[in-house]
Amino acid sequence: xLDDVDLTCEAxxxxxxxxENGAGKSTLAGIAAGELSADAGEVLRDGRIGxxxxxxxxxxxxxxxxxxxxxxxxxxxxxxxxxxxxxxxRQLGERYGLDVDPDALVEDLPVGIRQRVELLRELxxxxxxxxxxxxxxxxxxxxxxxxxxxxxxxxENGVGVLVITHKLDEVFxxxxxxxxxxxxxxxxxxxxxxxxxxxxxxxxxxxxIPSIPxxxxxxxxxxxxxxxxxxxxxxxxxxxxIAAGEILGVAxxxxxxxxxxxxxxxxxxxxxxxxxxPTAIGIIPQDRLVEAxxxxxxxxxxxxLGRERxxxxxxWRIDRAAARAQCTAIVERFDVRTTSIDAPLATLSGGxxxxxxxxxxxxxxxxxVIAYNPTRGIDIGATATVHTELLAARNRGAAILLISFxxxxxxxxxxxxxxxxxxxxxxEFTERRFDRDAIGRLMVNA
Amino acid sequence: MTLSLVLSLLALALVRGTPILxxxxxxxxxxxxxxxxxxxxxxxxxxxxxxALISFFTRDPWIGAIGGVAVGAAVGFxxxxxxxxxxVDQIVAGMGINLICTGGAAFGLIFVFNQAGVTPQVPAINQxxxxxxxxxxxxxxxLQWVLSRTPIGLRLRACGENPHAARAAGIDPLxxxxxASAIAGxxxxxxxxxxxxxxxxxxxxxxxxxxxxxxxxxxIFGRWTPLxxxxxxLIFGLLEALQFAxxxxxAWLPSDFLQALPYIAALIALLGASGRYRPPAAEGKPYP
Numbered sequence: 001x002l003d004d005v006d007l008t009c010e011a012x013x014x015x016x017x018x019x020e021n022g023a024g025k026s027t028l029a030g031i032a033a034g035e036l037s038a039d040a041g042e043v044l045r046d047g048r049i050g051x052x053x054x055x056x057x058x059x060x061x062x063x064x065x066x067x068x069x070x071x072x073x074x075x076x077x078x079x080x081x082x083x084x085x086x087x088x089x090r091q092l093g094e095r096y097g098l099d100v101d102p103d104a105l106v107e108d109l110p111v112g113i114r115q116r117v118e119l120l121r122e123l124x125x126x127x128x129x130x131x132x133x134x135x136x137x138x139x140x141x142x143x144x145x146x147x148x149x150x151x152x153x154x155x156e157n158g159v160g161v162l163v164i165t166h167k168l169d170e171v172f173x174x175x176x177x178x179x180x181x182x183x184x185x186x187x188x189x190x191x192x193x194x195x196x197x198x199x200x201x202x203x204x205x206x207x208x209i210p211s212i213p214x215x216x217x218x219x220x221x222x223x224x225x226x227x228x229x230x231x232x233x234x235x236x237x238x239x240x241x242i243a244a245g246e247i248l249g250v251a252x253x254x255x256x257x258x259x260x261x262x263x264x265x266x267x268x269x270x271x272x273x274x275x276x277x278p279t280a281i282g283i284i285p286q287d288r289l290v291e292a293x294x295x296x297x298x299x300x301x302x303x304x305l306g307r308e309r310x311x312x313x314x315x316w317r318i319d320r321a322a323a324r325a326q327c328t329a330i331v332e333r334f335d336v337r338t339t340s341i342d343a344p345l346a347t348l349s350g351g352x353x354x355x356x357x358x359x360x361x362x363x364x365x366x367x368x369v370i371a372y373n374p375t376r377g378i379d380i381g382a383t384a385t386v387h388t389e390l391l392a393a394r395n396r397g398a399a400i401l402l403i404s405f406x407x408x409x410x411x412x413x414x415x416x417x418x419x420x421x422x423x424x425x426x427x428e429f430t431e432r433r434f435d436r437d438a439i440g441r442l443m444v445n446a
Numbered sequence: 447m448t449l450s451l452v453l454s455l456l457a458l459a460l461v462r463g464t465p466i467l468x469x470x471x472x473x474x475x476x477x478x479x480x481x482x483x484x485x486x487x488x489x490x491x492x493x494x495x496x497x498a499l500i501s502f503f504t505r506d507p508w509i510g511a512i513g514g515v516a517v518g519a520a521v522g523f524x525x526x527x528x529x530x531x532x533x534v535d536q537i538v539a540g541m542g543i544n545l546i547c548t549g550g551a552a553f554g555l556i557f558v559f560n561q562a563g564v565t566p567q568v569p570a571i572n573q574x575x576x577x578x579x580x581x582x583x584x585x586x587x588x589l590q591w592v593l594s595r596t597p598i599g600l601r602l603r604a605c606g607e608n609p610h611a612a613r614a615a616g617i618d619p620l621x622x623x624x625x626a627s628a629i630a631g632x633x634x635x636x637x638x639x640x641x642x643x644x645x646x647x648x649x650x651x652x653x654x655x656x657x658x659x660x661x662x663x664x665x666i667f668g669r670w671t672p673l674x675x676x677x678x679x680l681i682f683g684l685l686e687a688l689q690f691a692x693x694x695x696x697a698w699l700p701s702d703f704l705q706a707l708p709y710i711a712a713l714i715a716l717l718g719a720s721g722r723y724r725p726p727a728a729e730g731k732p733y734p
Binding site: 035051057058059060061062066067070071072073075078079080121 | 595596597600601603604607608610611612614615616617724726727
């Protein structure tokens with residue numbers, strides 16, 4: 001996983017650790033924080049190293065203060081001194097700009113606030129170094145700003161912050177130094193002033209970045225028409241349409257009705273209103289491991305999921321040879337890197353798993369594609385493959401609904417962008433005239 | 447219905463409900479720590495049999511009672527050990543323990559006393575019956591307080607919700623689960639002692655009669671809280687008491703049906719509860 005890696009993080013600095021998925025960043029973070037052990041080498045810590053995980057490790061059914069003081073509870077005789085705990089959380093929050101209601105139940109909190117709780121929990125233990133693993137993966141632009149202002153306060157207080165990310169914008173806006181990890185080896189380490197974005201990107205993937213083919217605007221007929229869609233508790237009176245050969249981007253902060261919209265269009269949830277769409281549909285679900293694949297199954301079996309008919313012989317028997325041929329076709333066309341198509345999918349990196357999911361959705365040339373965060377958590381190379389294939393599908397005449405929490409992704413791919421907030425569309429941007437500030441405002445204020 | 451009849455019915459309800467209550471407290475404790483406890487039945491059986499056996503040989507019912515609790519704890523420890531150190535599926539381990547305990551007790555009867563089905567009469571602690579009823583209710587309140595107010599309670603709940611987060615906070619989820627399971631076994635064992643030495647003065651095959659599983663229903667219906675489980679356990683006790691009171695008084699109702707009443711009630715309660723109540727998030731999942 002890691003080979004002869006050395007890394008330092010100094011008091012008061014922001015050090016960015018970048019690399020593609022599977023490069024070993026999270027492993028390195030776990031070793032540094034003492035959660036994992038290394039086969040060789042040593043970790044020298046001057047004080048405590050706190051680690052904020054990518055997938056927050058909070059206890060959902062405990063409240064905020066319980067999560068923060070767990071393991072070092074303030075006591076009054078034999079009981080927990082709740083008032084002291086609440087005050088402690090409030091004061092810590094004020095000091096670092098992380099205000100949270102100490103009595104809120106974690107499961108009721110949105111993602112951005114949960115991250116504050118996780119930060120508070122680590123800060124409560126006075127770390128000298130704080131490691132943040134992909135801290136902005138699920139945050140809105142405003143929340144990202146807020147997070148980095150908190151990080152700035154930390155460094156002012158002498159805490160060293162190691163940020164693991166693959167978003168180069170953030171690296172160049174905030175970090176003092178950058179270390180690039182590729183396949184478990186440090187390939188680059190420099191002060192940020194002495195390196196360019198292109199150099200970092202090339203170091204990450206070990207070559208040139210694949211370029212995205214240009215748009216070819218085709219004016220097709222409208223094939224997807226949604227009128228006055230309503231899903232109780234999630235969407236109210238939403239109407240939209242998508243033409244053949246068009247990518248409609250949906251911008252919004254997580255939890256504003258995107259999931260209900262995707263599920264309603266996919267036929268996975270009951271709804272009111274009318275949805276006209278082609279029956280041939282390809283779906284790239286939002287959560288790969290939950291909705292898209294069965295990790296213990298082989299690539300062949302996963303490639304068949306949801307399209308078993310395509311490999312059926314007669315009306316009921318699966319044609320193993322055809323299934324294998326189709327899987328091979330997906331693996332080759334979508335550049336899925338694997339030792340064997342019979343290997344369990346779980347043995348692949350996240351990016352390669354996702355390429356299989358995307359390939360499965362697109363291989364039969366569906367007239368309509370729902371892509372929900374199609375590149376979430378995958379590396380630059382895999383992202384480029386996914387983007388290229390989505391555009392290729394569009395150029396072949398597919399109507400594509402692209403729901404993404406990444407504005408950059410929406411800007412790069414969409415022909416039109418609508419903004420969703422609190423279950424309704426709040427604005428539309430056409431003809432590729434996308435205004436980042438206006439979209440960001442609509443996402444949060446509406 | 448006269449007042450004295452109502453009072454005697456309620457008294458009987460407390461007596462019938464207490465062994466279920468004690469076992470359900472054990473169930474709450476181990477499940478809140480993350481271990482599914484379907485072994486309550488076996489732990490009660492082990493406690494009851496061991497109590498009668500030890501009381502028979504020592505002629506001291508108090509040593510028998512303590513021995514019953516200790517054996518219950520040992521069985522709970524075994525479940526905890528299998529579930530944490532060996533990562534055995536907790537349902538399978540619990541089922542195995544139930545089979546070993548009921549089968550072991552039946553075998554023990556023949557092996558030790560050379561008679562099937564029942565031990566000879568042994569010295570008992572019938573005079574302490576009401577003290578044990580009160581002890582059960584006090585334990586429920588105490589456990590409620592420990593779980594909600596103390597550091598160890600918070601840590602135990604953390605292990606049942608997200609052992610990884612607990613680990614990150616410096617807690618050893620395996621140890622917490624192991625000891626919670628052992629204490630749960632002790633409580634269920636005490637329930638068995640109550641039946642064998644408190645109410646009666648012997649152990650007989652089938653005397654637990656599914657009370658461990660009813661206690662499990664009380665855990666769920668009581669939403670995994672000690673006071674909730676205790677309340678439900680006492681309601682089951684009331685149903686059992688009603689069955690005694692009604693037996694022979696309603697000609698057209700077969701007594702078999704009355705005997706089945708508590709079990710039917712448990713089933714209906716579980717049907718109503720399923721889906722509405724959420725168990726601890728990490729319950730039944732091996733760690734790491």
